[in-house]
Amino acid sequence: MEDTRFLSNExxxxxxxxxxxxxxxFIKKTYLHLALAILGFIVVEALFLNTPIIVKxxxxxxxxxxxxxxxxxxxxxxxMADKWxxxxxxxxxxYRALALYVIAEAFIFVPLIYIAMAVTGGGAVVQQAGLLTAxxxxxxxxxxxxxxxxxxxxxxxxxxxxxIAFGLIVAGVIFGFDLGLxxxxxxxxxxxxxxxxxxxxxIHQYRTDQYVAASLGLFASFMLLFWYIxxxxxxxxxx
Numbered sequence: 001m002e003d004t005r006f007l008s009n010e011x012x013x014x015x016x017x018x019x020x021x022x023x024x025x026f027i028k029k030t031y032l033h034l035a036l037a038i039l040g041f042i043v044v045e046a047l048f049l050n051t052p053i054i055v056k057x058x059x060x061x062x063x064x065x066x067x068x069x070x071x072x073x074x075x076x077x078x079x080m081a082d083k084w085x086x087x088x089x090x091x092x093x094x095y096r097a098l099a100l101y102v103i104a105e106a107f108i109f110v111p112l113i114y115i116a117m118a119v120t121g122g123g124a125v126v127q128q129a130g131l132l133t134a135x136x137x138x139x140x141x142x143x144x145x146x147x148x149x150x151x152x153x154x155x156x157x158x159x160x161x162x163x164i165a166f167g168l169i170v171a172g173v174i175f176g177f178d179l180g181l182x183x184x185x186x187x188x189x190x191x192x193x194x195x196x197x198x199x200x201x202x203i204h205q206y207r208t209d210q211y212v213a214a215s216l217g218l219f220a221s222f223m224l225l226f227w228y229i230x231x232x233x234x235x236x237x238x239x
Contacts, residue, residue, distance in 0.1 A: 026208035033215035037102050038222065044106040049114060058110030068173050070108065077104045078220070085213040094212040101216055105223050112227065116234045125237055129230035136229075137222055140192055144199035151200035154193050161190045181235055184228045191225035 048054045061070035084097035116125050165187060172179050198217045206214045
């Protein structure tokens with residue numbers, strides 16, 4: 001009886017250890033894929049910015065209802081890519097979804113980065129925004145991992161926040177007003193919340209074979225944070 005109990009406890013211990021090792025390997029793969037996605041974004045963005053026809057196309061969408069058209073197309077493509085990555089068991093399709101997401105992000109960033117470089121006279125502000133984004137992302141990641149807290153409760157708040165934000169963006173386009181620094185600051189806070197939420201999901205929710213989908217979610221949050229930090233720095237530099 002005691003031998004049976006001992007064997008049962010030992011089996012449970014090895015199962016827990018195996019589960020922990022699988023989770024650790026999953027986390028390592030997730031952040032490796034995130035790094036590759038960011039690197040891919042930098043390469044594709046550089047190519048886009050050095051292709052006049054793409055820059056011209058990107059700038060055509062700036063302002064007015066064209067921006068809503070671009071934003072709607074971006075949301076459609078990225079939601080489709082996210083669904084592919086999360087629901088497909090085909091690794092090839094998951095990687096295509098991540099690549100599609102990276103390309104979509106690179107295109108929608110073309111006008112912002114082009115304008116930022118024109119307003120500030122170079123790429124320094126873009127580099128500063130990238131560094132600040134990386135530092136804040138690292139800090140939020142550390143908070144999620146060291147606290148080991150489940151931040152899934154943020155989902156409802158984030159959903160409401162994004163609905164309000166989208167409504168304000170649409171209203172700004174229709175009625176022609178600038179949302180300003182306050183809105184960009186609020187969006188930085190919203191992006192920070194999504195990073196905590198996504199990181200918590202990586203620790204507690206995702207299956208260990210979903211590292212591509214997990215990296216896509218983190219990449220989306222990272223890019224959202226980068227967008228509004230760059231917007232704030234650009235506005236401050238412009239002033």
